[in-house]
Amino acid sequence: MAKAAETHPDAAVDRDTAMRLFRMMALIRRFEERTEEQYTRARIGGYCHLAIGEEASTVGAIDALEADDCLFASYRDHGTALAVGSEPAAVMAELFGKETGVAHGRGGSMHLLDVQRRFFGGWGIVGAHLPIATGAGLAIAYRGQPNAVLCQFGDGAVETGSFHEALNLAAIWDLPVVFQIINNQYGMGTSVEQSSAEPELWRRAAAYRIHGERVDGNDVLAVREAAHRLLAEARERRHPALLETVTYRFRGHSVADAGKVYRTAEEIESWRRRDPITRFGLYCVDQGLLDQESIDQVWSDVAAEVKDAIDQALGAAFPDPDTLYEHVYGDPGWREQFARMRAGAPFGERGEERTWQT
Amino acid sequence: MADLTYREALRRALDDELERDPDVFLMGEEIGRFEGSYKVTAGLWEKYGPERVRETPISEEGFIGAGIGAAMMGLRPVVEIMTINFILVAMDQVINHAAKIRYMFGGEVGVPMVIRTPGGAGAQLTAQHSQSLESWFAATPGLKVVAPASVPDAYGLMKSAIRDDDPVLLVENLVMYNVTGSMPDDSDYTVPIGRAAVVRDGRDLTLVAHSYTVQRALRVADVLARDGIETEVVDLRSLRPLDAETVAESVRKTSRVLIAEEGWSTYGVGAELAARIQRLCFDDLDAPVERVGGAEVPMPYSKPLELAALPLETKIEAAARALLAESGIV
Numbered sequence: 019m020a021k022a023a024e025t026h027p028d029a030a031v032d033r034d035t036a037m038r039l040f041r042m043m044a045l046i047r048r049f050e051e052r053t054e055e056q057y058t059r060a061r062i063g064g065y066c067h068l069a070i071g072e073e074a075s076t077v078g079a080i081d082a083l084e085a086d087d088c089l090f091a092s093y094r095d096h097g098t099a100l101a102v103g104s105e106p107a108a109v110m111a112e113l114f115g116k117e118t119g120v121a122h123g124r125g126g127s128m129h130l131l132d133v134q135r136r137f138f139g140g141w142g143i144v145g146a147h148l149p150i151a152t153g154a155g156l157a158i159a160y161r162g163q164p165n166a167v168l169c170q171f172g173d174g175a176v177e178t179g180s181f182h183e184a185l186n187l188a189a190i191w192d193l194p195v196v197f198q199i200i201n202n203q204y205g206m207g208t209s210v211e212q213s214s215a216e217p218e219l220w221r222r223a224a225a226y227r228i229h230g231e232r233v234d235g236n237d238v239l240a241v242r243e244a245a246h247r248l249l250a251e252a253r254e255r256r257h258p259a260l261l262e263t264v265t266y267r268f269r270g271h272s273v274a275d276a277g278k279v280y281r282t283a284e285e286i287e288s289w290r291r292r293d294p295i296t297r298f299g300l301y302c303v304d305q306g307l308l309d310q311e312s313i314d315q316v317w318s319d320v321a322a323e324v325k326d327a328i329d330q331a332l333g334a335a336f337p338d339p340d341t342l343y344e345h346v347y348g349d350p351g352w353r354e355q356f357a358r359m360r361a362g363a364p365f366g367e368r369g370e371e372r373t374w375q376t
Numbered sequence: 377m378a379d380l381t382y383r384e385a386l387r388r389a390l391d392d393e394l395e396r397d398p399d400v401f402l403m404g405e406e407i408g409r410f411e412g413s414y415k416v417t418a419g420l421w422e423k424y425g426p427e428r429v430r431e432t433p434i435s436e437e438g439f440i441g442a443g444i445g446a447a448m449m450g451l452r453p454v455v456e457i458m459t460i461n462f463i464l465v466a467m468d469q470v471i472n473h474a475a476k477i478r479y480m481f482g483g484e485v486g487v488p489m490v491i492r493t494p495g496g497a498g499a500q501l502t503a504q505h506s507q508s509l510e511s512w513f514a515a516t517p518g519l520k521v522v523a524p525a526s527v528p529d530a531y532g533l534m535k536s537a538i539r540d541d542d543p544v545l546l547v548e549n550l551v552m553y554n555v556t557g558s559m560p561d562d563s564d565y566t567v568p569i570g571r572a573a574v575v576r577d578g579r580d581l582t583l584v585a586h587s588y589t590v591q592r593a594l595r596v597a598d599v600l601a602r603d604g605i606e607t608e609v610v611d612l613r614s615l616r617p618l619d620a621e622t623v624a625e626s627v628r629k630t631s632r633v634l635i636a637e638e639g640w641s642t643y644g645v646g647a648e649l650a651a652r653i654q655r656l657c658f659d660d661l662d663a664p665v666e667r668v669g670g671a672e673v674p675m676p677y678s679k680p681l682e683l684a685a686l687p688l689e690t691k692i693e694a695a696a697r698a699l700l701a702e703s704g705i706v
Contacts, residue, residue, distance in 0.1 A: 119482070120482070122482030122483070122484075123482070124479055124482040124483075125481055129481060139477075143472055143473075146441065146473060148441070149438045149444075150442070150469075152438070152441065153444055153445020153447070154445040154446070157451050160401065180438065180441065183437055184441070184442075187432070345478050345479045345482060345483035346478070347478070347520075347541075347542045348541050349540050354570070355614075358572075358622065359620060360620075361624055361652065362620045363620070364651075
């Protein structure tokens with residue numbers, strides 16, 4: 019079993035914070051477990067990447083964000099959306115492809131977002147959102163705003179050219195971006211040791227003369243402390259940083275991958291013994307922050323919340339096929355611009371009644 | 377009306393928009409102190425400073441991505457790609473991101489960004505630096521693609537592109553930078569996206585082109601006119617949205633159409649237009665739709681080979697005369 023003493027010594031928190039962090043991690047765990055079940059019931063299509071086991075890395079860092087900071091994440095983003103405070107029902111509705119989803123059923127599992135809460139996406143191409151997050155940092159610097167950007171991605175993204183270009187640009191332009199590697203040890207089925215000439219990924223920071231740091235990504239308080247510190251630095255000193263949070267995904271790369279052929283049962287079991295939620299619960303009890311009764315209550319509350327989210331998503335309407343062409347363009351004049359392109363267009367693109375769908 | 381070059385028209389549009397809107401900024405390689413590889417941004421770094429005319433390292437994927445991120449935050453970046461050839465290393469950002477963000481996020485956020493870049497060939501720049509790839513981008517929903525072929529259009533389309541709320545690729549042309557023309561003095565002059573222009577009237581043949589090929593088409597029309605053949609020349613100006621109506625109106629009048637482009641015709645602009653024309657003008661055509669483009673080879677270096685590969689006036693004229701002969705004229 020995890021030992022409470024392993025938790026970061028400088029990261030003490032009060033009861034409200036402990037409850038908030040525990041509750042959010044429990045919500046994500048329960049949400050992901052039910053998501054997997056909904057997928058097997060064919061209510062969710064496409065790719066579906068679960069973050070079970072990575073809750074502390076996600077929640078710890080996002081809890082350190084302040085109002086008007088911006089967040090970018092990879093396609094393993096269900097927990098990200100919940101952690102920023104998006105309604106679980108709207109997140110589940112997106113997975114179900116419903117109009118009430120956070121992206122109105124246009125994005126699905128990999129493209130969650132919540133602009134009001136400054137969460138700018140779930141992104142589907144490994145590494146490609148790092149330059150985009152850098153651009154958000156550029157906008158903050160351009161406007162002289164007192165905010166920062168948190169950009170989360172997996173260990174696989176570190177091997178892309180985008181990683182290099184984004185960190186270099188952020189460093190030479192002094193942009194307030196904290197790049198967080200959620201190192202779950204595998205890019206699909208390929209290990210970090212196999213992929214990276216320098217498996218201590220945080221050391222890449224040296225190439226850009228920025229601060230690099232590795233923390234235990236299954237320790238929510240350690241992650242939160244580091245993210246809080248680096249985001250504050252980014253806001254105040256206008257400089258990027260690289261934070262590696264070392265964690266493990268208990269499930270496969272996606273629901274289509276059992277996650278067993280490229281790693282041993284012993285390895286998986288050893289990480290299960292470091293389960294971030296169990297471990298934080300023990301710490302909270304040990305420190306007198308939470309008692310077992312309130313922990314049990316949290317699990318029962320989040321189970322009800324996720325059930326309600328599923329019920330709401332099930333009851334919501336699918337998008338109307340008549341709205342198929344909405345949101346390709348957004349300029350107020352786009353319909354007029356494209357009016358003369360209907361002429362001679364392929365069947366279905368000339369503005370006919372969509373009778374073949376009825 | 378004042379005479380100026382295509383380059384100067386582009387520069388003036390950038391200057392006017394930087395002046396008008398503090399959210400507009402420029403980004404690209406060598407666009408500051410160096411004044412731009414083709415000098416389109418000359419003087420702007422001195423005037424607006426390094427924040428608004430941002431010099432970048434050779435990281436096209438990185439800085440197009442940064443432009444996308446800044447645009448998502450509401451700024452209006454104008455990103456220069458030194459030549460269209462270099463955009464290939466950033467295709468993921470353009471096609472998979474800029475074009476799709478608004479849609480896949482359900483309309484919650486947009487990308488009001490311009491990518492401006494010159495294409496074209498003819499200066500012995502060889503295979504990797506002599507391409508007209510605009511039809512690739514014009515095939516992608518979510519993007520808009522414009523290609524000015526005159527001085528006023530360079531100014532007016534640049535301004536429209538910057539003010540547009542969607543990602544716009546503005547394709548300039550290397551050979552056109554020194555072409556001169558006259559432009560209205562009105563600093564609010566704009567050219568609407570999605571409208572082609574009939575730049576020469578005629579009744580015998582419609583010749584459709586975009587970018588520098590419009591200039592070639594006009595010269596071919598002059599030559600044909602000596603034989604009494606009146607050619608109508610349509611400048612597409614915008615490739616997506618594509619103004620197929622203006623093309624069809626012209627073809628209904630002339631009954632013959634040749635589409636010329638500098639890029640490869642196969643799967644090109646002409647291919648798309650031919651498909652539309654046969655549907656729109658099925659009963660009007662007196663000859664099959666014809667296309668002429670660059671030779672379907674990687675551009676060679678040696679001058680005679682390069683000239684053989686380009687869709688020069690002689691090749692366009694030959695295609696026009698063959699088409700006219702097919703329908704019994706000439």
